[in-house]
Amino acid sequence: MMLRTEMPTIPIDKLTQEFLRAWSWHRQGLDGNLMGEDAASVLDRVGWARSVGGANIYLTLFARAGIRREAADRLVATQEIHELPTARGCTYVLPAADFAWGLQLGGASAEASVKILLRLGVERDEIERLADSVKEVLLRAKAAGEPPMDPRELKEVLGDQVRNMGEEGKKKGATTTLPAALGLLQADGRIRRVPVNGRLDQQRYSYVAWELPATGESDEAVRSRMVERFLGWTGGATTGQIRWFTAFTVAQTKAALASIGAVDVKTAGDDVLWMMPEDVSLMARFEMPADEDVHLLAGSDSLVLLRRNSSDAFDAAGRAAVTGMGGSALAADLSDHPIVDRGKIIGLWQYDPENERIAWWTFEPASKKVLKRIAEVQAWIGEDLGDFRSFSLDSPKSRLKNIAALDRLRSE
Structure with a gap:
């Protein structure tokens, strides 16, 4: 295991929310680094x-x-x-x-x-x-x-x-x-x-x-494994985020972090992230991608659900755009599915099965890449799923209000 003295020092002003969003995007395999892998390998890597x-x-x-x-x-x-x-x-x-x-x-x-x-x-x-x-x-x-x-x-x-x-x-x-x-x-x-x-x-x-x-392992050993895997999936998490996902006590969380040799890294926003030492080295070499890279994700995607921090994925313009929306656009549990570019939520979407289309809205005019991705996911839903439900009780009727809201916002 890498020692703290062997780890590179990352300037705190580099660890902005924008950088951390892109870092999470990368760790979640949304930059294409998992293309061609099988389902088991994907879940092993991203959670x-x-x-x-x-x-x-x-x-x-x-x-x-x-x-x-x-x-x-x-x-x-x-x-x-x-x-x-x-x-x-x-x-x-x-x-x-x-x-x-x-x-x-x-x-x-x-x-x-x-x-x-x-x-x-x-x-x-x-x-x-x-x-x-x-x-x-x-x-x-x-x-x-x-x-x-x-x-x-x-x-x-x-x-x-x-x-x-x-x-x-x-x-x-x-x-x-x-x-x-x-x-x-x-x-x-x-x-x-x-x-x-x-x-x-x-x-x-x-x-x-x-x-x-x-x-054949003790519960303590399993808790340590869970925290180590969680930090690997996320690329770093706060104590509160670890505890939300695991439901471990403070004492159990501290013991697990100590047993796996996790280290604390302070961000520009004064958060303290727990990370595995090898991930600190990877983060030190990571550069934010310059080109637009868009995905439509589910509201319960690992990118936002593992740490339950979807509000961190909005920049100032995005926050302003969704302020006042009904439901929970800025809450930890998203009321609509996100359109995401390099970790930043740039819009929202729902599927309208009656009209076999994606209802969507982006906070800024949609680029060609955004429109292309919407078309790809829309075709995939039609061919593979027939509908896109958030959870078991979700239905076309239950999301009519959200679909109408997205259509209205997009036309304004």
């Missing part, structure tokens, strides 16, 4: 892709490596990438090398559903017996060459072993005991859920037996 039933995963791969939906779906089918609950208990699409430790990282989240049932008077033994029964049913189905089973089919087979929790359970988000049992099994790698049509931009799942070996 896990948020799923939630939206199309972010597909645009993540298309923007960085030109990967089409069918190619990504094939890797899901062969388990080279997979959607799993991990950091903060949230679901991301991970490469196979990260399955076991990613599940270990998110294992505690499965206990949340169990705790609700415990408060409703269900004994833990009952939940664990149900989990064992589910596993037996899925093992028999797998041995017989039968397809994965959805929750309805499982309930039919399990009968009275699945308890209905009535109105009180419904109020607390625990209609039956089955989801908690499924959560425990998935967190241990004993089962996995698969999308019913093989696509990741929806949230209808079936379940199949799985035997994923445990890491």
Whole structure:
């Protein structure tokens, strides 16, 4: 590992927000350095892709490596990438090398559903017996060459072993005991859920037996690995940004940073970024690209979601342009998808499936490169996806207001 004394010193006035945006752009593979890689390699390099039933995963791969939906779906089918609950208990699409430790990282989240049932008077033994029964049913189905089973089919087979929790359970988000049992099994790698049509931009799942070996590592070691990977994906992050993504305590975060030899780098904006020493050397040699380089990304793309810092991607003109917009144009969670040039958000977009078009607006008149990229992504959505949903409950009807707003702003 490189020692602090061996690292180059980066002048603090170089580390402006503009420079750091371009640096993140580069680290996220949006400058073309991942073109031609497969989906697993992309996710390994730029970070896990948020799923939630939206199309972010597909645009993540298309923007960085030109990967089409069918190619990504094939890797899901062969388990080279997979959607799993991990950091903060949230679901991301991970490469196979990260399955076991990613599940270990998110294992505690499965206990949340169990705790609700415990408060409703269900004994833990009952939940664990149900989990064992589910596993037996899925093992028999797998041995017989039968397809994965959805929750309805499982309930039919399990009968009275699945308890209905009535109105009180419904109020607390625990209609039956089955989801908690499924959560425990998935967190241990004993089962996995698969999308019913093989696509990741929806949230209808079936379940199949799985035997994923445990890491054999301590939780402390896994936390250290998570922080090291996170710093590599982002090219540097503040303590607050690390803690938001990981949900680690202050003490856990400090211990992980110390164990991996991370170093602190102060920016021109007085932020302190934690970085891996080798990345400091790479940053010292990095030069901001002079030529326009445009992508349309999802609002949950790793560029802005990993550190939840989308507001940093607007310059002064962009901030002024979106001030007063409805929704959360400047909030951490974008209300529209961003049009980005070298890390800077220069416009917003939504997909209008009724008219098979992208509704868009840029803060300054759109260049030829912007128009070309919009046309490319519009064609890709039509050919590969049919629609571009932000999350499972997103629908053409729910985004009509945003589409109308973008059209109006563009015409003004």
